[in-house]
Amino acid sequence: AQSVTQLDSQVPVFEEAPVELRCNYSSSVSVYLFWYVQYPNQGLQLLLKYLSGSTLVKGINGFEAEFNKSQTSFHLRKPSVHISDTAEYFCAVSARLSGGYNKLIFGAGTRLAVHP
Amino acid sequence: NAGVTQTPKFQVLKTGQSMTLQCAQDMNHEYMSWYRQDPGMGLRLIHYSVGAGITDQGEVPNGYNVSRSTTEDFPLRLLSAAPSQTSVYFCASSLPGGPAGGSEAFFGQGTRLTVV
Numbered sequence: 001a002q003s004v005t006q007l008d009s010q011v012p013v014f015e016e017a018p019v020e021l022r023c024n025y026s027s028s029v030s031v032y033l034f035w036y037v038q039y040p041n042q043g044l045q046l047l048l049k050y051l052s053g054s055t056l057v058k059g060i061n062g063f064e065a066e067f068n069k070s071q072t073s074f075h076l077r078k079p080s081v082h083i084s085d086t087a088e089y090f091c092a093v094s095a096r097l098s099g100g101y102n103k104l105i106f107g108a109g110t111r112l113a114v115h116p
Numbered sequence: 117n118a119g120v121t122q123t124p125k126f127q128v129l130k131t132g133q134s135m136t137l138q139c140a141q142d143m144n145h146e147y148m149s150w151y152r153q154d155p156g157m158g159l160r161l162i163h164y165s166v167g168a169g170i171t172d173q174g175e176v177p178n179g180y181n182v183s184r185s186t187t188e189d190f191p192l193r194l195l196s197a198a199p200s201q202t203s204v205y206f207c208a209s210s211l212p213g214g215p216a217g218g219s220e221a222f223f224g225q226g227t228r229l230t231v232v
Contacts, residue, residue: 009156032218043120043206043223044159051218090158094218103149103174104221106158 002027002095006107014115015083021076021110023091032094033074034104035065039087047089050074061085086114118142122207122224129197129231137192137227139207147210147219148190152176152203153226159206165190197231204228 007022025031032051036044048059055067065076074091091107123138141148149164151174161174165184179201181193190209194201205227211219 004158036221041225043225044208044221045223046220049218049220103161103164104159106160108156108158 002031002093002105004091004093004105004107006089006091006110008110009108010111010113012113012115013081016080018079019077019081019085019112021089021091021112023074023076023107025072025074025091025093027072027093027095033065033067034092034094035059035063035074035076036090036092036106037061037087038090038109044090047076081112081114083114083116085112087112120207120209120222120224122205122227124227125225126228127230129194129229131197131199131231133197135194135197137194137205137207137229139190139192139224140188141190141207141209141222142188143209143222144187145209145211145222146187148184149174149208149221150180150182150190150192151206151208152201153206154203162192162205194229199231202229202231 003026005024013019034049035047037047038044048057050057050067058064063078088109088111090109092104095105120141146167150162151159153159160176162180163182165171168187171182207224208221210221
């Protein structure tokens, strides 16, 4: 069965510093991987996704993530954060339901707090 | 450009009461789903639908009912509310294949439900 572990529940960082949010997944089959962001009192918004091809995936707002199959990781990075990046970030992996349909399995989330 | 609209935004119920959370989307998406978000647990799938007239259970379906009579609407019914159903509920829609098939999921702003 697939699962997702986000290694940090909270990450404090100063403005303009780099940040890495860590995500490990477990799966015995090929997967699709996603990062979603949730700003305060909002729904989730897709940041980026890995389906196939290049292991370095670029998303919106200057974020990128690297798929590492051997380490089963999909860490999210940004070289210089802004106050506006303060939000909760969710890593997710695809999983196949009975009947052939898919669902997303989410990690518990990482709260990124950017301080001036 | 409404996207996914959820109503109400906030609701307080007494134990044993029933209610319906509304979800409507105007993007003509076939795939719709309901998640609940609890602290430290990420999002968990309650029910999903791959088209009008087709619904199925997710990870945590007990105590909830859904139907899909139109492409646009996907209401979630709480049959007899319990304190364990206190949570934030999100509705999401996406193109065929669903989010785990690589399609971006578009989320509503959520309904914060408290059961006392």
